[in-house]
Amino acid sequence: MRDRGHLLLLLPDEHIYAELFAAATGVSLTLGDMFELSSHLHDLTRTINVKLGVKREDDYPSERAFTTPIKTGPHAGELLDREYFESALTMYYEKRGWDENGVPTVTA
Structure with missing residues (x-):
């Protein structure tokens, strides 16, 4: 199993x-x-x-x-760290080419 960033492939x-x-x-399409x-x-x-307001x-x-x-x-006993989550969400938006509010840009 390998994570390609978009899709977890199982085969x-x-x-x-x-x-x-x-x-x-x-x-016919390539992968x-x-x-x-x-x-x-x-x-x-x-x-x-x-x-629609998201x-x-x-x-x-x-x-x-x-x-x-x-x-x-x-991870028993742990909490999700709010700052870590915020940072990860920001990084995800950047990687997708979205702005800081999660809105896709023209180039995305």
């Missing part, structure tokens, strides 16, 4: 996704084409959501994530 040979897409739709199209679709979806605050988890310790697993 051992990631190129099979392009083959499956071609088999289902009759449209790179699929990543690029999915990125554009994500930007379009975000643009529509912003037009804002940065809506990308936060519930307050409980910052106030209730994790119960089990390797």
Whole structure:
């Protein structure tokens, strides 16, 4: 399993996704084409959501994530650090080419 930044791929040979897409739709795309199209679709979806009123605050988890310790697993007893989350969200927006409020730019 490998994280490519856009999509967590579960099949051992990631190129099979392009083959499956071609088999289902009759449209041949490379894996790179699929990543690029999915990125554009994500930007379009975000643009529509912003037009409908979604804002940065809506990308936060519930307050409980910052106030209730994790119960089990390797991070048991820990809380989500608000400053860390804020920094990670800002970095995510920058990587996507969105502004500081999570609004896609013309170049995104």
